[in-house]
Amino acid sequence: APPYAELKPDRWLAEVCREEMRRLGREPVAPEVEAALPMGSTDMGNVTQVLPGIHPVVGVDAGGATVHQRAFAAAAAGPSADRAVVEAAIMLARTVVRLAESPAERDRVLAARERRADS
Known part of the structure; x- marks a missing residue:
């Protein structure tokens, strides 16, 4: 098996996150x-196979x-970044509040966590 599983974002969390992104003008x-989008090396796909999760892109x-x-590295250290x-922190915080x-939805996510804890 590949070391990194395919990302399986939770639809409800992803949609709420997109709504919150729009509220921020993005x-x-x-x-x-x-x-x-290429995600590079991340184990977030492995996480989303067993727990509801998202991997938003800002x-x-x-x-x-x-x-x-190099130009991206410079931009990543600038005001836009x-x-x-x-804004990403605000977006995620608002998503958690809505959950x-x-x-x-809260019960669904907590139940998934409990199922994982039992396995």
Whole structure:
């Protein structure tokens, strides 16, 4: 088996996260586009095979540069990246609050955790 399983994002959490991204003035990529993005090496796919989870992507204004290029590294240390990190933290916090405020979804996520703890 490959060391990293395919990412299996929780649909409800992912949609709430996209809504919160929009509230912050950011336009999320479509789910099918996000699913096709290269994720590199991450064990988050392994996690999402057994627990509800998400792996949102928040953009940085890198002037067209892509990861592993010097221009991207410079942009990742700039104001656009600082703003992206703060907004991503807000987006995730709001997603967790909405989960806490939704009894059915909260129970579903907690039940998944309990199933995992029992195995």
